[in-house]
Every structure is written in C-alpha cells, then in structure tokens.
Amino acid sequence: MPDYRRANTKGGTYFFTVTTHRRQPILTDEPMRAALREGIENARNHLPFEIVAWVLLPDHLHCIWTLPDGDADFHKRWGMIKRQVSQTCARQYNRPEWQNPSRRKRGETSLWQRRYWEHQIRDEADMARHIEYIHWNPVKHGLARQVSDWPYSTFHKYVAQSAYPMDWAGNIGEKENETGFGE
Secondary structure, three states, X not given: OOOOOOOOOOOOXXXXXXXXXXXXXXXXXXHHHHHHHHHHXXXXXXXXXXXXXXXXXXXXEEEEEEOOOOOOOHHHHXXXXXXXHHHHHHHHHOOHHHOOHHHHHHOOOOOEOOOOEEEEOOOHHHHHHHHHHHHHHHHHOOOOOEHHHOOOEOHHHHXXXXXXXXXXXXXXXXXXXXXXXXX
16 A cells, blocks of 8 residues: 655645545535534544635535644544544445445445545745635536635635635636636
C-alpha cells in the first residue's frame, strides 16, 4: 500500500476536498446536511478548528480549516466527522452491495471515498485563490447560475462581512475567466 505523505504543520491552514463513494449525489440531502452539521460540531467540541470557507455540493465538499497552535491532526478530525455521519446516515444511504471485502474488514460504509485531498495554504494569495475556488465551485459544476444562488456555502457569510458583494463573479459565463477557475 502506498505511503501517503500529509502536511504536518501545527496550527496550519488547509484546503480539503472530500468526496462521496462512487460520487453519490447525497451530500445536499437534508439528512446528510444535518448529520454533517452534527459531526462537525462534535469534532470541533473535542478537537477545535476554525472553518475559514466551505461549500457543499451533491457529491463532494471543499473547505478550508485553520487548526489551533500546536496541533496538526486534521486526519483525526475528518475521521470523527466521517464516522459520525456514516453512523447517523447508514440506514438511509449505505449500499452493502458496494462494500468490497476491504471496506467490510475496515468497518467502512459506502458513503465516503476512503481518502481525501488536502493542500496546505502557503500565503494570503493562495488563501484568496482557494476561497474563490470554493465559492465559485457550484457555478463551475452547473449547479447555480451565480455564486449567490447556491445556499450551501460560506459565500453569504463573506457577503455579510462585506468581503464580497452579493453579485461577486456575476452570472455564469460573464466572469468565468476573471476568477481563474473557468474551463
């Protein structure tokens, strides 16, 4: 099995992509959203972290977290969140026919892709690019015509804090290339 190297900067800020198993479009369903909220709250109560930005799409999510000084264990936090969501939603969403022997041996459900992507944020420009990517993602995937139309992201929080205008990035096609994330 490959030996994956993860960033290990204590107090670091990280961008994550977490995906459902077989890209199931279930994350925006109300039971999954509620379970995610509870799982995140529980993880943050035990192992605090700051959520800088977030977007939830049907089959994956992107987020940026900042960990406390002296702590680099995002892996444990993701394990807690994914485990709690799996336990809460297994009856409704688990597909036993998708559980291969390895998944059964590890006690994994068929809700989550086993691994996730992480990237350590290097500087303010890197942070700004990743926050823009997070907020633009629903438009990129054709789920909304403009960023403000998508309800499952921190974009509205940023608007309330005057970090973005409500019409940031315009309508689909208008400013795709300005964000740097157009096709």
